[in-house]
Amino acid sequence: MRPILLQGHERSLTQIKFNAEGDLLFSCSKDHIINVWFSHNGERLGTYDGHNGTVWTIDVDSQSRFLVSGSADNQLRLWNVANGKCLYVWEFPTAVKRVAFNDDDESVVCITEQRMGHQGAIRVFKINRDGDGTDQPSEPEYMFNPVGSKATVCAFTYTPNLILTGHESGKVALFDIVTGSEVENNERAHMDTVTDLQLSPDRSYFLTSSKDKTARLHDTKTLRVLKTYTTETPLNSASLAPNRPYVLLGGGQEAMQVTTTSLRQGKFETRFWHKVLEEEVGRVKGHFGPINTIAVHPVGTCYASGGEDGFVRVHHFDESYFRAKPYGDLDIED
Amino acid sequence: MAAVGQPTISWPKTSWADDVDELDQTKGEDYVDEHGVRITVEYAINDEGKKIKITRKIQRVLQKSVVEHTVAERKKWPKFGQERGNKEGPDRATTTVGENVVLKMTAGNNVVCRLCKGDHFTAKCPYKDSLAGLETAELPSPDEFAPSAEAAPAASLGGKYVPPSMRAGARGAGESMGRPGGTGSREDLPTLRVTNISEETEENDLRELFGAFGRVARVYVGRDRETGVGKGFAFVSFDDKSIAQRAMDKLNGKGYDNLILSVQWSHFAEPRPDGR
Numbered sequence: 001m002r003p004i005l006l007q008g009h010e011r012s013l014t015q016i017k018f019n020a021e022g023d024l025l026f027s028c029s030k031d032h033i034i035n036v037w038f039s040h041n042g043e044r045l046g047t048y049d050g051h052n053g054t055v056w057t058i059d060v061d062s063q064s065r066f067l068v069s070g071s072a073d074n075q076l077r078l079w080n081v082a083n084g085k086c087l088y089v090w091e092f093p094t095a096v097k098r099v100a101f102n103d104d105d106e107s108v109v110c111i112t113e114q115r116m117g118h119q120g121a122i123r124v125f126k127i128n129r130d131g132d133g134t135d136q137p138s139e140p141e142y143m144f145n146p147v148g149s150k151a152t153v154c155a156f157t158y159t160p161n162l163i164l165t166g167h168e169s170g171k172v173a174l175f176d177i178v179t180g181s182e183v184e185n186n187e188r189a190h191m192d193t194v195t196d197l198q199l200s201p202d203r204s205y206f207l208t209s210s211k212d213k214t215a216r217l218h219d220t221k222t223l224r225v226l227k228t229y230t231t232e233t234p235l236n237s238a239s240l241a242p243n244r245p246y247v248l249l250g251g252g253q254e255a256m257q258v259t260t261t262s263l264r265q266g267k268f269e270t271r272f273w274h275k276v277l278e279e280e281v282g283r284v285k286g287h288f289g290p291i292n293t294i295a296v297h298p299v300g301t302c303y304a305s306g307g308e309d310g311f312v313r314v315h316h317f318d319e320s321y322f323r324a325k326p327y328g329d330l331d332i333e334d
Numbered sequence: 335m336a337a338v339g340q341p342t343i344s345w346p347k348t349s350w351a352d353d354v355d356e357l358d359q360t361k362g363e364d365y366v367d368e369h370g371v372r373i374t375v376e377y378a379i380n381d382e383g384k385k386i387k388i389t390r391k392i393q394r395v396l397q398k399s400v401v402e403h404t405v406a407e408r409k410k411w412p413k414f415g416q417e418r419g420n421k422e423g424p425d426r427a428t429t430t431v432g433e434n435v436v437l438k439m440t441a442g443n444n445v446v447c448r449l450c451k452g453d454h455f456t457a458k459c460p461y462k463d464s465l466a467g468l469e470t471a472e473l474p475s476p477d478e479f480a481p482s483a484e485a486a487p488a489a490s491l492g493g494k495y496v497p498p499s500m501r502a503g504a505r506g507a508g509e510s511m512g513r514p515g516g517t518g519s520r521e522d523l524p525t526l527r528v529t530n531i532s533e534e535t536e537e538n539d540l541r542e543l544f545g546a547f548g549r550v551a552r553v554y555v556g557r558d559r560e561t562g563v564g565k566g567f568a569f570v571s572f573d574d575k576s577i578a579q580r581a582m583d584k585l586n587g588k589g590y591d592n593l594i595l596s597v598q599w600s601h602f603a604e605p606r607p608d609g610r
Contacts, residue, residue: 003432023405033416038409042429043422045408047415064408084414272439282439286432313432324439 001321003286004042006312008035013306015057015293019064022297024081025304026067027312028055034069036081039302042314046084050077057098061105066133068108070096076110078127078136088136090125093118102156103203105129107141109163109177111151120150122165124177144180146173153197155206157220164220166194166208172223186223189216196237196293207247209238215249217275227278233267237293242300244322245275250305252290270294270305274326281326286313362388370394457593523551523571524578527600531555532591533564543590544570548577569600 009029016027018039025037034048034055053073060067060081067079076090076099098111107124114120123140149169156163157174162183165173170190174183192212199206205226209215215238217227229238235251252268268290272282289308296303302316362376374390413420448456456462528540537553544550552571557564572578586597 001437002434005430005432006428007430008428021402021405023401023408037429041424043424044413044417044428045411046413046417049415064404082408082411082414272437274441277441279441281441282437284435284437286435315435315437318437321437321439326439326441 001315001318003313003315006035006037006042006044006314007310008037008044008047008312009033009310011054012289012308012310013292013312014055016295016304016306016312017058017060018295018297018304019060019081020062020298021064022299022301024060024064025295025312025314026058026060027304027306028058028069029306029310030054032071034058034067034079037312037314039297039304039314040316048077048079048084048086050086051075053095056096059099059101059108061101061127062103063105065129066101066105066127068099068101068110070099070110072096074112076108076125078133080133087133090138092121092123094120098151098153100155101127103158107156109154109156111154111165114150119145121145122151122154122163122175122177122180124163142177142180144175144177146175146180146182152194153208155197155199156203157199158203164197164199164206166190166197168193170194170210170212172197172208172218174220174223184223186218186225189218189223189225190214192234195235196239198239200240201242201298207238207240209235209249209251211235213251215247215273217247227275229273229278231267231271231280236291237305239294239296239303240275241272241296241303242298244300246272246281247275248272248294248296248303250291250294252287252308254290268307270303277327284315287311462594523573524575525569525571525600526578526582527567527569527598528585529567529596529598530593531564531566531568531595532593533566535564535568535591537568540568540570543585544572544581547572547581547584549573 006027009027009031011030013027013029016025018025023039024045025039026034027037028034032051032053032055034051036045036048037043038045048067048069051069051071051073053071055069055071057070058067064081066087067081069077069079071077072095074092074095076092076096077086078088079086092112094113094115096110097113100109101107102109106127106129108127109122109124112118112121112123122144124142126137126141128136146165149167149171151165151167153166154163161177163175163177165175166189167173169187170192171185171187172189172194173185175181176183190208190210190212192210194208194210196209197206199220203220205217205219207215207217211234213231213234215229215231215235216225218225229247229249231249231251233251233253235249237250239248241248249271268287269283269285270291271280272284273279274281287305287307287309288311291305291307293306294303302314304312304314306312362374364372364374366372370393372392372394374392376388376390378386378388380386417425447459449459450461526544531540535555537555540553540555541550544553549572550570551573553568555564555568556566570581572581582597582599585595588595
């Protein structure tokens, strides 16, 4: 397969995301802009300009109407997907590290960093979908400060008012946003920072990646670890391939160590692991630096990876990918 | 030759350096035939300086796919932000197509047994005992490390340059200054190549093991330059050839550190014995 290289960013990528139908691909990076691309040919539809710092995170609602973004300029912004207009800006004392929509698009959860004497906070905003979207409540609907290790990633579960969080210590937890209390936790889910958390389409299980060189599949209700994928490199992102029993893992050594270690230890490939049998089944090379973020098309026909090198590579799978049966006729229904 | 195809059109020369480029400006053709196939003919000069004709036939097939209504709507959205006003279609500045990459989905593609080619480590091979013996029996002397006499005349037939030392009838490589000690000392010693030793094996361990047969002149253990971990091979030199022969007969195929040693005669034919 020939990847499409998207060169819309001048600095390393922080997150990429497909919309619900998979025709649009959103990417954000440390160079302050957010890009949106057509995934089928790599054409850039537009940019969302306005942030004044590293854009750490983005999420798009299921109707592709609103986009939220969190940035190091301490702002959370709501955008109109269609025309790139900024609809609303929320200001915080510290940087926004992660945002996520819930499944009915009515709430947004965001994590702000623990910095400069301010505690790390999780806030949930109600999104007013009436009108043009500029009339948003300025105050969060719920807000709480998780105690202990700071949260790095979060997502809504299917259960109302429950969110999943991944923490710097490697902890994975379930929080009730109304009371702010920890409902369930798994302190030893990972041994190091959780770097990414992506849910399955039905949100019944989720995949986390960590600096401890493993990715793990967890049950959403009990947080029990279902599967473990152990690699030899710190992982920055992990994604589930819909319709095929694979998980995609991306990582590589820390960016600051790239020049001090030899090239063959780089390991900048996207790794395909079998979701159930926990074995590596394939690799895709390409990036010149660690892979920071991976996203798979919701139908599973292509995937994109964003790297520390500033490139987004969109790979449309060949026919052979869909026909391949690495374990013979043993196939897992998804 | 290129000089024959002088262009009929002439334009003012800007620089003497353009001279060469002008020669291959012969106009190609570009038309669409009755089947709708676009044919492009170009002329170029290849690496050997010969003029070549490149004909490309491109047939465009319209592929229709059914997409959701919302997706079709979005394709008509006008561009915005930094793309405002740009025309439809991917822009070369931001979108390019990369080199072909291969994704092969195979199970257990990392590990191949050296003995039976199965998907397990060589150490865990179920045929380890029977096949390991066969492997060494087939190779009384390690030919892969010596420049074979048969290969050299064959190579000279292909029209390639063959250095005198490699030609048929030559007496082997000439003198070399590359190695410390010169050709007089180290290489003359009968040396055994010991492979399949564990990573932790030290020089002293091998000295002890091979010392049982006679005086060991020198032991070298191959190590990774960065990590210092053993790479699984070593060279052991003896003073006397018959002792070396005896050590080889006794130790080849014997177990050591849970691994089965492979002991062969060593040939300093290649500068890097581990093939790197």
